Amino acid sequence: MDLVTIFIDDKEIKVPKGTNLIEAAKLAGVEIPHYCYHPHLSIAGNCRMCQVQVEGQPKLTIGCNTGAVEGMKVRTQASSEAVAEAQRATLEFILINHPLDCTVCDQAGHCKLQDYYYDYNAKPSRFLEEKVHKVKAEELGPEVMYDGERCIVCTRCSRFCEEVPGTSELGVFNRGDNAVIGAYPGKELNNPFSRTVVDLCPVGALTHKRWRFNTRIWYTEEVESICTGCSTGCSVKVSVRDDEIVHVKARLNSEVNKEWLCDEGRYGFDRFQPTQRLTDPMKKSGDGFKKLSFKELEADFKKLSGSSDLDAAIFLSPFLSLEELTVALEFAKKVMGIASPSSSAIAVRLVKRELTEVEAKLISPDRAPNARAGELLGIFSGGDSWRDEAQSRYFSLLDKVRSGSIKRVISIGDFSIGEKELDQKLIDGLTSATISASITPRAPIEVTGSAETGAFNNRAHLYSSVILPGRTVHEKAGTFVNRDKIFQKLKPLLQPPFGALPEWQLLEKIAKANGKSLLPANIGDERALSNWLKSSNTSLYPS
Ligand code: SF4
Ligand code: SF4
Ligand code: FES
Numbered sequence: 001m002d003l004v005t006i007f008i009d010d011k012e013i014k015v016p017k018g019t020n021l022i023e024a025a026k027l028a029g030v031e032i033p034h035y036c037y038h039p040h041l042s043i044a045g046n047c048r049m050c051q052v053q054v055e056g057q058p059k060l061t062i063g064c065n066t067g068a069v070e071g072m073k074v075r076t077q078a079s080s081e082a083v084a085e086a087q088r089a090t091l092e093f094i095l096i097n098h099p100l101d102c103t104v105c106d107q108a109g110h111c112k113l114q115d116y117y118y119d120y121n122a123k124p125s126r127f128l129e130e131k132v133h134k135v136k137a138e139e140l141g142p143e144v145m146y147d148g149e150r151c152i153v154c155t156r157c158s159r160f161c162e163e164v165p166g167t168s169e170l171g172v173f174n175r176g177d178n179a180v181i182g183a184y185p186g187k188e189l190n191n192p193f194s195r196t197v198v199d200l201c202p203v204g205a206l207t208h209k210r211w212r213f214n215t216r217i218w219y220t221e222e223v224e225s226i227c228t229g230c231s232t233g234c235s236v237k238v239s240v241r242d243d244e245i246v247h248v249k250a251r252l253n254s255e256v257n258k259e260w261l262c263d264e265g266r267y268g269f270d271r272f273q274p275t276q277r278l279t280d281p282m283k284k285s286g287d288g289f290k291k292l293s294f295k296e297l298e299a300d301f302k303k304l305s306g307s308s309d310l311d312a313a314i315f316l317s318p319f320l321s322l323e324e325l326t327v328a329l330e331f332a333k334k335v336m337g338i339a340s341p342s343s344s345a346i347a348v349r350l351v352k353r354e355l356t357e358v359e360a361k362l363i364s365p366d367r368a369p370n371a372r373a374g375e376l377l378g379i380f381s382g383g384d385s386w387r388d389e390a391q392s393r394y395f396s397l398l399d400k401v402r403s404g405s406i407k408r409v410i411s412i413g414d415f416s417i418g419e420k421e422l423d424q425k426l427i428d429g430l431t432s433a434t435i436s437a438s439i440t441p442r443a444p445i446e447v448t449g450s451a452e453t454g455a456f457n458n459r460a461h462l463y464s465s466v467i468l469p470g471r472t473v474h475e476k477a478g479t480f481v482n483r484d485k486i487f488q489k490l491k492p493l494l495q496p497p498f499g500a501l502p503e504w505q506l507l508e509k510i511a512k513a514n515g516k517s518l519l520p521a522n523i524g525d526e527r528a529l530s531n532w533l534k535s536s537n538t539s540l541y542p543s
Contacts (some may be wrong), residue, residue, distance in 0.1 A: 004070040009079040021052055021063035021074055030076050033087060033116050035094075035202045036154035037064035040258040041163055044155050047094070049116065051086045052076050060086050077120065084120070091121045097132045097177055098203075099149045107204030109217035113152070132177045140170065140182070141189030143209050143263070144198060148180040151205035157181060157197035164260060165358045167191040181205075192359045195267075196260045199250045208247075210267070215239075215246050224251060226480060226488050228272065228319055228369040228473050229265035232257060232362060233482030238269070238493050245269050245474075245493065256486060262363050269474070272319070272414065276443040278469040279499030289444050289467065294509055300466050301513035303435035304408050307337035309345035313397050313406045314338065316348045316379075317413025318368035320503060321478020321490060322540070323529045325373055327504040328412050330518040335511050336408060341378040347397040348374045349416055350390035364483050367415075369473075373481040376540055395421075401429035409436040409464075413503050414472055417460035430463040438464040439506050441472045441496075469500045476502055477526040487542060504529060 002017040008028035015024045022032045023039065035047035043065045050063040055073035060083060063074075077084040095113065102108045134148030158170035158181060169187040172179050183189055189197070198206045220239035227234040227248075234257035239247035248269055250261040281297055282289040306312055314332055316325065329346075332338040338345050350368040371390050375382035380389045398417070400406050402425040409430060411417050416438075417426075430436045438461035461467050475496040480488050504519070511518045523529050534541060 004068055004072075006068045006070075006072040006074060008074050009076055015068050017069065018067040021066050021068065022050055024068050025052075025063065025074070025076055030078055032063045032076055033112075033120060034064060035112060035152060036156060038156055038159075038200065038259070039252075039254070041156060041159045041200075044159060047152065047154050048090045049087060049094075051083055051090070053080045053083050087116075087120045088123070091116055092123070092126070094152050095121075095125065096127050097149070098152070099131065101147075101150060101204070104213075105150065105204035106207050106212050106217075107150075107201075111204055112202035134178070134180050135182075138182075139188075139209075140206075141194060143195055144189050145207045145209055145212060146181060147205050147207075150203050151181055152203055153179045153181065154202060155181075156200040156202070157206060160197055160200055160260075161189070161191065161194070164196075165191040165193050165361065167194075167358065169194075170197075192262050192264070192356070193260050193362060195263050196250060199259065199261070211247050215241050220246060223491055223493050225474075225491050225493060226369075226482075227261065227265040227268075228480070228490070229262070229268050229367065230364040231366050231369055231372060231483040232364045233369055233480055233486065233488055234261050234265060234362070235488070236261065236266075240493055243495050245273070256482065256484075256488075257362065260362055262359070264363070272472045272474055273494070274442045274472070277441060277497045277500060278443040278467060279497050280469060282444070282467050284465045294513075297466060298513040300435060300437070301510045304410060304437060304510060305335055305337070305514045306408055309336075309338040309340075309343045311405065311407040312336050312338055312345045313401055313409045314346045315394075315397065315409075315411035315416040316346065316374075317411075317416040317503075318349050318366075318371050319415065319473040320370060320413045321476065321526075322370065322373040322376070322481060322487075323478050323526065323533050324413070324476075324502070324504050325370070325377055325379075326533055326537070327507055327518055327529075329377060329379075331507045331511060334516045334518060335514050336410070342381070344393065344396060344400075346379055347394040348379060348390055349394050349418060350387060351394070351418060351420070352387055352391055369482070370480045372483060372485060373479075376481060376485075398426060401433075402426050404429055404432060407434040409433050411438045411440075411460060411464070412507070413439060413470060414441055415458050419458050419460070422460055422463075426460075427463045430460070431465075433465075435466070436464040437466040437468065437510075439468045439470040439503050441470050441475075441500060468506045470503050470506060471496045471500050475500065477530070479530065485542075502526065 003014045004017045011028045013028045025032045032050045034050040036044045045065045051060040052063045053075040138146045140146045162168045169189045173182045220241045223238050235251035235253035237249045237251045248266045250259045252259045280291045283292050329341050348371050350371045440461040474493040
C-alpha cells in the first residue's frame with residue numbers, strides 16, 4: 001500500500017495515498033461533519049458540510065472529494081475559524097427551509113441535523129420569511145414514506161438505488177429550494193434492499209411505514225447484533241422496547257454488508273419470535289401432549305442412548321451457535337453413539353433457494369446463518385460445495401426417517417426440520433420411532449388452543465414423542481460463522497419466557513439422565529460456554 005504522511009490539525013498521520021479527508025481525519029481522531037458522503041457510495045459533494053482548509057489552496061475545499069497526498073496540511077473546524085464559520089453558514093443554509101418538526105419526527109434523537117446543529121451552530125434562526133412547502137407523507141413505494149420538507153437532498157437514497165441494486169427508482173425533481181426526491185414515473189421504490197434508504201437518510205425524510213411513530217428512540221435499547229436470515233450475516237442494530245423489537249437498522253460493516261440490509265431480513269425478525277411458547281417439557285399423550293417434569297421424562301431420555309448411527313438421526317437447527325453445535329456433537333458421541341461428526345446420521349437443515357440477479361448482490365442462497373460452522377466442526381467437508389453437501393445430507397436423513405429404519409430421533413432447535421419437508425411419510429417415520437425428541441421454542445396447538453400462523457410456521461415437533469422448551473435465536477448469545485467464514489457474535493435481544501432453556505442445557509439434562517456429562521460442571525451460562533470452547537479448541541477460532 002502506498003502510504004503518505006499528512007497533517008490533520010497539526011497531527012501527523014500516515015494514510016493510504018488518495019484516502020479522502022473525512023476518512024483520513026477519522027484516523028486522526030477528528031470527525032468532519034458530513035451528510036451526503038457515505039464510504040460505500042459514490043461522491044456527490046452536494047451538502048458542503050465537510051469543508052476543510054488545505055494549506056496552499058486559495059479556498060476551502062470539501063473533504064469527501066479531496067484525496068490525501070504526501071505532506072498535505074489540513075485544518076478542520078477544530079483548528080480553523082474559517083472552516084468552523086463555513087460549517088455554521090452551511091448548516092444555517094440547510095436549515096432555512098427545514099420545518100421545526102423535531103417534536104413529531106421519528107429521527108429525533110438520532111438525527112444528523114439535530115446533532116450538527118448543537119455541535120457546530122447552536123444559534124437561533126435568522127430566517128423570518130415563509131418556508132418553502134413541499135410534499136409531506138408521500139409513498140415512495142409499499143413500505144417507505146417520504147417527507148419533502150425534511151429532505152436535505154443529499155441524494156444518498158437515489159445513489160444507493162442506482163449503485164447497489166442498480167434499480168434506479170429515485171431521482172431529484174425540480175431545482176433550487178424546490179428540489180425533492182421522487183420515484184420516476186411508472187416506478188416505485190420496491191427493490192429487494194429498498195428499505196435500506198431509510199437507514200441511509202441522515203435526517204427524518206424517509207420512514208418505514210410499519211415502524212413510523214411507533215416509539216421515540218430514547219425509550220428503546222439499541223443492541224448491536226447480526227441478521228440470521230441467511231448466511232450473509234448482515235450486521236444490524238436492533239431497537240428493543242419492553243421486550244419487543246421495534247426497529248431494525250443496518251450497521252456499518254465494510255467486510256460483510258457495508259451498510260445494506262435486504263428487506264426480507266430486516267422485516268423478518270418476527271419470524272423467529274413465535275407468539276405461542278413452550279415453557280415446560282411435554283410428552284405425547286393420545287392426540288395431545290401432557291406436561292411432565294424432566295425427572296418424569298428420564299425413562300424417555302434413556303431411549304435416545306445407543307451405539308450405532310444406523311438407527312439414529314440428529315437434526316440440527318441452522319440457528320444453533322458454534323458453541324451449541326459443539327455441545328450437540330458431544331451429545332451425539334456420548335449419548336447416541338454417533339462418534340463421527342461427519343456421520344450421515346447428523347444433518348444441519350439447509351435448503352437452497354433461487355435468487356434473482358439483484359438479490360444475489362447481498363442475499364445468500366440459503367436460510368442457514370450458521371451452517372458454515374458445521375464445516376469447522378467436521379460435520380461437512382466444506383469447500384465450494386458446502387451448501388450442496390449440507391442440503392443433500394439433510395434430505396438423505398429425512399428419507400431415512402421416512403423409510404422407517406430410524407428408531408432414535410432428536411431435532412435440536414428451531415426449524416431443525418422444515419415445514420415444507422413435513423409430508424405424511426415423514427410424519428409416519430417420526431411417530432413410529434422408539435423415541436422422537438424435539439427441542440423447540442414453539443408450543444403445540446393442543447396447549448395454546450390455536451395454531452401459530454404465518455409463512456414461517458414450523459410444526460415438525462408436533463410429531464415427536466417428547467418436546468422440550470428451547471429458546472429462539474434472539475434469546476441467546478453465541479458465535480455465528482457467515483458464508484465467508486467471518487466470525488460474529490450474536491447477542492441476545494429479548495428475554496426468554498420463564499422455563500425456556502438454551503439447547504445446550506437441555507442436551508446436558510438428557511445426557512445426565514443417561515449417566516453422562518457433556519460439559520465441565522462449572523459452565524453456567526453462554527459466556528462461560530464460549531470461553532470453555534475457546535480454551536479447549538483454540539484451532540477453531542481465527543487468530
Ligand atoms: S430523502 Fe434523505 S437520503 Fe434521500 S436525499 Fe433526502 S435527505 Fe438525502
Ligand atoms: S442478506 Fe441475509 S443476513 Fe443480510 S439482511 Fe438479508 S437475510 Fe439478513
Ligand atoms: S459530505 Fe462532502 S459535500 Fe457532503
